[in-house]
Amino acid sequence: MINGLLKPDLAIENCAQLLTVSENSPDLVGLIQNGYIAIKGERIIFVGNKEAYEQQIDRRDCKVIDGSDRVVLPGFVDCHTHLVFGKSRVEEYAAGLVPGGLEKYRATGFKTGMAASVDMTRLEPEASLYLESHKKIDRMVRNGTTTIEIKSGYGLDKETELKQLKVISKLKQNSKADISTTFLGAHGWPMEMSKDRYIDFLINEMIPQVAEENLAEACDIWVDEGYYTAKDAEKVLRAGMDHKLEAKIHTDCYSYIGGSDLAAEMGMMSGDHLNYTPEAAIKKMIDAKVVGVFLPGTDFSVTHPLPFNPRPMLDAGMQVALATNLNPGNWVESQFFVITLACRKHQMSVEEAIKATTLGGAAALRRNHELGSLEVDKIADIQIWDTDNYKDVAYKHGQNFVATVIKRGQVVVGL
Known part of the structure; x- marks a missing residue:
């Protein structure tokens, strides 16, 4: 943290749909429209909307992935x-x-x-x-x-x-x-x-x-x-x-x-x-x-x-x-x-x-305390889909929607 701001290594900005899948989400998938997520090392340090992101994040020297027209969700x-x-x-x-x-x-x-x-x-x-x-x-x-x-x-x-x-x-x-x-x-x-x-x-x-x-x-x-x-x-x-x-x-x-x-x-x-x-x-x-x-x-x-x-x-x-x-x-x-x-x-x-x-x-696997959802302090295991609507996963049959996979904060597929 510098000057009260979080300084991530990697961020995904302007996600068309960010699915946090947090435990208590009323809609089951924790949908955030135009969502933002930031990662430091292996861990997630921020999940939220644009306003909060701009208030809390110093994105200088940070690798940024554009989430426009993409769905972002846990691996x-x-x-x-x-x-x-x-x-x-x-x-x-x-x-x-x-x-x-x-x-x-x-x-x-x-x-x-x-x-x-x-x-x-x-x-x-x-x-x-x-x-x-x-x-x-x-x-x-x-x-x-x-x-x-x-x-x-x-x-x-x-x-x-x-x-x-x-x-x-x-x-x-x-x-x-x-x-x-x-x-x-x-x-x-x-x-x-x-x-x-x-x-x-x-x-x-x-x-x-x-x-x-x-x-x-x-x-x-x-x-x-x-x-x-x-x-x-x-x-x-x-x-x-x-x-x-x-x-x-x-x-x-x-x-x-x-x-x-x-x-x-x-x-x-x-x-x-x-x-x-x-x-x-x-x-x-x-x-x-x-x-x-x-x-x-x-x-x-x-x-x-x-x-x-x-x-x-x-x-x-x-x-x-x-x-x-x-x-x-x-x-x-x-x-x-x-x-x-x-x-x-x-x-x-x-x-x-x-x-x-x-x-x-x-x-x-009794690992839901660290995996399976996009929440602060959890491991940054993330997939980015090449679609702007998560419901396509059940509608467009036989497709692999994955554009990018991030494992423990590192890009392992795509980019």
């Missing part, structure tokens, strides 16, 4: 991905587009689904896993995503799970996005081991090693018919919590067997999917401040028999997030596509969808 926070995996399953996906095609594909001897991805990830060298994952992250950043959660879960053995987690650790050090790591050893269990024996292996060997080597911040599990039970999940996730790993859960995607209730009982970070979650469990999750994470790309890719309905949760006041669930069976890298689906197929408003891909995603 997307993608709170649920599986982006470190072996080869593509494009042939399987293409076969499944026509009636009977997937059955014919399997009849030729090819594995499908998670079993195929586990085999391919086990075989993939660490170097190529890293290279392909880095490319995905670069594309995601160019689509406005500045923070990404990445899960393991395509190994189901110690060697491959650790390989995935080590790739994620390297990506953390060398990517333009911030990365949060989740250990999802309980994505399924290996054919060579019983479920109960594998649970013991996770609890007694994998979780302690993952925690000791600081390879993850959270532990996750799949709870559904044919996967793990809520009782199984409690064992695994409590073991994780005993080793300082936060808990989250895939649940209620194809059935309701108590996973969302457990999410509330354990005060988890998030419950993800939630297609079959009943009203009573929704209330428990809200009371426990568990974030509901919706994955519209998944419902689209698998032609889900019961696409998620966010209205009961939104109308009851649940904090919700939207994420890509990028994985080899649902190759979605763009939160723009997620917003399109959420608004058109799942009855979310544009404002609800924008909040869910920014502040909601940050809340699901």
Whole structure:
């Protein structure tokens, strides 16, 4: 501060629409017409209108970006991905587009689904896993995503799970996005081991090693018919919590067997999917401040028999997030596509969808105190769209609106 004025390193002036997405915004997105924002180092030091900006800011020697005819908003926070995996399953996906095609594909001897991805990830060298994952992250950043959660879960053995987690650790050090790591050893269990024996292996060997080597911040599990039970999940996730790993859960995607209730009982970070979650469990999750994470790309890719309905949760006041669930069976890298689906197929408003891909995603990672909105003292993760109306994101389908991305105060895309 010089002569009582703030002296930023970077400012964005005259933004057609500045969306702060602050927690208590009455319009959900915190719209400021003709808004201004100033950044010092990694942090935001000013957000407001022109009059306040001219009174509080010394813009000499400051890099200025013209926001005329542009929308400025927080970077997307993608709170649920599986982006470190072996080869593509494009042939399987293409076969499944026509009636009977997937059955014919399997009849030729090819594995499908998670079993195929586990085999391919086990075989993939660490170097190529890293290279392909880095490319995905670069594309995601160019689509406005500045923070990404990445899960393991395509190994189901110690060697491959650790390989995935080590790739994620390297990506953390060398990517333009911030990365949060989740250990999802309980994505399924290996054919060579019983479920109960594998649970013991996770609890007694994998979780302690993952925690000791600081390879993850959270532990996750799949709870559904044919996967793990809520009782199984409690064992695994409590073991994780005993080793300082936060808990989250895939649940209620194809059935309701108590996973969302457990999410509330354990005060988890998030419950993800939630297609079959009943009203009573929704209330428990809200009371426990568990974030509901919706994955519209998944419902689209698998032609889900019961696409998620966010209205009961939104109308009851649940904090919700939207994420890509990028994985080899649902190759979605763009939160723009997620917003399109959420608004058109799942009855979310544009404002609800924008909040869910920014502040909601940050809340699901318990980082909404520093990410997900444009407020003073928060990290300057910002995207600038080449449009003057934020509602275009749900109207003009298939576009990447990003002109500029700012990560921790530095321009990483554009200009």
